Amino acid sequence: METTIRKVTIIYYRDISLELMHETVCFPQNDNGRVIISKEFKQGKSIIAVCEGEVNILNKIGDRVENNNIEDEA
Template sequence: MNTKVREVTVIYYHEASLELQHQIATFPENDQGRVVISSEFRQGKSIVAVCDGQVDILNKIGDRILSIDYVA
C-alpha cells in the first residue's frame, strides 16, 4: 500500500494564545485527496485553514496592531 502525502501550511490559533500561528508540515491524504491531520498535531489548536503547499505569510492579523502601539 502506497500512502500519498501532501505538504501543507496549517494556519491555527493555539489554545494558550490569541496569536495567529502557522506551520508547514507533511500529512497523508485519504482516498478522496483530503489531508488527514493527526490528533497529536490538532491537540491544543484551533485550525483556521489548511493551504496546499508552502505558503509565505507576509502579514497576520495583529501584526500591524502591535506595530502601531509602539509608534510614539
C-alpha cells in the same frame, strides 16, 4: 496501495492564546484528497485553514498593530 503525502500550511490558534499561528507540515492524504492531520498535531489547537503547499504569510491579524506601535515610538 501507495500513501500520498502532501505538504500543507496549517493556520491555527493555540487553545491558550489568541495569537494566529501557522506551520508547514507534511501529512498523508485519503483517497478523496483530504489531508489526514494527526491527533498529536491537532491537540491544543483550533485549526482555521489548511492551505496547499508552503505559504509565506506576510502579515497576520495583530502584526500591523505591533509594527505601528514600534514606528510611532521611533
